Amino acid sequence: MDNDVHRSVSLRASRRPDRSNNTFHIKGDGLFGVDKSSSDHPIKLIWKRGFVRLLLVGGILWMLLILVVLLFHIWTCQSSVVLVSAICNKDSAVFQMLHTMGLVTPPHRCSIPLANDPEKVAIPEKKSPSKFVQSLSYFEEDDANANANGSESESSALFGGHQSWKQREDSFKVKSSMKVHCGFMKNGGAEMSPKDVEYVKKCKFVVASGIFDGYDTPHQPSNVSPRSKKLFCFLMVVDEVSLDFIKKNVSVRNDEWVGIWRLILLKKPPYDEPRRNGKVPKILTHRLFPQAQYSIWIDGKMELVVDPLLMLERYLWRGKYTFAIAQHKHHKNIYEEADSNKRRKRYARPLIDHHMKIYRYEGLEPWSPLKQTKSDVPEGAIIIREHTPLTNLFSCLWFNEVNLFTPRDQLSFGFVVYRLKGSFKFFMFPNCEYNSIFILHPHTREHSSKIEWVKSLNELKGNNSGLKESRGGLGLWSPYPGDLDSVILPPVARTSKAG
The missing domain is CATH 3.90.550 (Spore Coat Polysaccharide Biosynthesis Protein SpsA; Chain A)
Incomplete structure (x- = not known):
């Protein structure tokens, strides 16, 4: 009898889990350990997962924003409405990139009805007739003593000359023979070299x-x-x-x-x-x-x-x-x-x-x-x-x-x-x-x-x-x-x- 009781107690004791071993095993597993360092791990894991999600959401929102901007750029550059098309910046790198990709075409362009072959274009033999002005000459000496209101002015010659208000008014009265101010006053600047003057004579x-x-x-x-x-x-x-x-x-x-x-x-x-x-x-x-x-x-x-x-x-x-x-x-x-x-x-x-x-x-x-x-x-x-x-x-x-x-x-x-x-x-x-x-x-x-x-x-x-x-x-x-x-x-x- 005593042996049976002892055997039963020993059996229950053998079935009782070894807490020290179990504790060591859990600590070694590192997932639900009871030590202080392992107790912080779930918080760190949640934080890491949240940060990754935040990065993903931010990246998606940023890509959507870029897509919206590109779509808006395409819309403004393709629109036929003046106020909308005026927003499009045709000089921007974005426009050039979109144009290269074929997403936009330069607005306000149309084909020019050109002749088919330059070799077959007939050049007029005579100059076009001039109905109103037959002879045109230019003032070349600047009157440096009078400017547009007739008072004393700077001594140096001006390229455009000191044209008076009366001279300006008279220049609009079209006649067969006319003499007007037209820049290139003597000593007024914009001078070409002799070799260039000679070169353009043939042009x-x-x-x-x-x-x-x-x-x-x-x-x-x-x-x-x-x-x-x-x-x-x-x-x-x-x-x-x-x-x-x-x-x-x-x-x-x-x-x-x-x-x-x-x-x-x-x-x-x-x-x-x-x-x-x-x-x-x-x-x-x-x-x-x-x-x-x-x-x-x-x-x-x-x-x-x-x-x-x-x-x-x-x-x-x-x-x-x-x-x-x-x-x-x-x-x-x-x-x-x-x-x-x-x-x-x-x-x-x-x-x-x-x-x-x-x-x-x-x-x-x-x-x-x-x-x-x-x-x-x-x-x-x-x-x-x-x-x-x-x-x-x-x-x-x-x-x-x-x-x-x-x-x-x-x-x-x-x-x-x-x-x-x-x-x-x-x-x-x-x-x-x-x-x-x-x-x-x-x-x-x-x-x-x-x-x-x-x-x-x-x-x-x-x-x-x-x-x-x-x-x-x-x-x-x-x-x-x-x-x-x-x-x-x-x-x-x-x-x-x-x-």
Whole structure:
């Protein structure tokens, strides 16, 4: 009996778990151990899992945000609504990436109805007849003793001359024989070297461009036919700053050639403002290259992608025009364009207002469908011309306005058309075709001039008077022969992005 009881107790004892062994086993397992270090592990595990989830959620949200931004960019760049499409930045790296991927196409482009073969284009044998102006000559000696109001002025000659208000008024009266101010006054600057003067004498067909103050490097035209390469002179007008910059950044052959472009150096820039200097070859192409019968101007930041001979056939010869320029993308009204220039800080705001008050005083109405022109505001980066006496007169008068007032040439174009009272006919072609002529490249750096930030005339007085240009825009500071205080500028409807 005692043996049975002892056996039963021993059996129960043997079945009782060994707590020390069990404890050691659990500690060794490291999952639910009872020691202090193992008791913190569930919290750490939860924290780690939460952090991973947070990273995943954050990454997903970030990717969704990028996707939304890209979709918004695609929508704005593809939209046909002006206010929406104006948001799209076509110069951005994002747009270029999306365009490369085929997700967006450059907006406001359309095919140009060009002739099929440059080799078969017939070049007119005779110059276009000039109905209103038969003979045009230019003032070349500057009257440095009188400026626009007839008072004493600086002794040095000005490139644009000291044009009086009366001379300006008379220049708009179209006659068979005319003599007008047209830049290039003796000792006024913008001088070409003798070898360049000799070279351009042979240029009857010209593609011209310009780079000033080192803002660009030459971009080689593409799709140029062998016939056009033989027919055209490709002339890139530069100042000394730009020439040095180009030589440091681009391969220049014989100090004169960058690819197809012949570099034409203008010594002694006539103005303080590089943008105003750039208007010399752009508007006065006929004076810089007097032997040219036809010219195509394209801004230095653009790469021409259309054969120039086909451009002459499309924009001049087909419709028997002598001057062609594109319609502005957003604005038809000069006063609207002026308001946009103020918002984008393209020049001193009070001086833009003064400029517009002169035009309003002289009768310029805001553009309306009743006008004979498609628009009063062009895209001035591409200009196609036959150099007839009338188109040369228009270019001179356009330049005189740029010389006297603000350097924003888009503000002056429609005014000169208005003052010529219908005698100057031109082809203003669609903006979508304009955008198909070139590929736009960004400037090497942003342009900024202190005068562009001026908000009031008081900022241009006293110690800050040095902000004023000393050789251009003098008409803004000369007493105007009319009461501008009574002029009220037309209200402007802002239909485009300020910039």
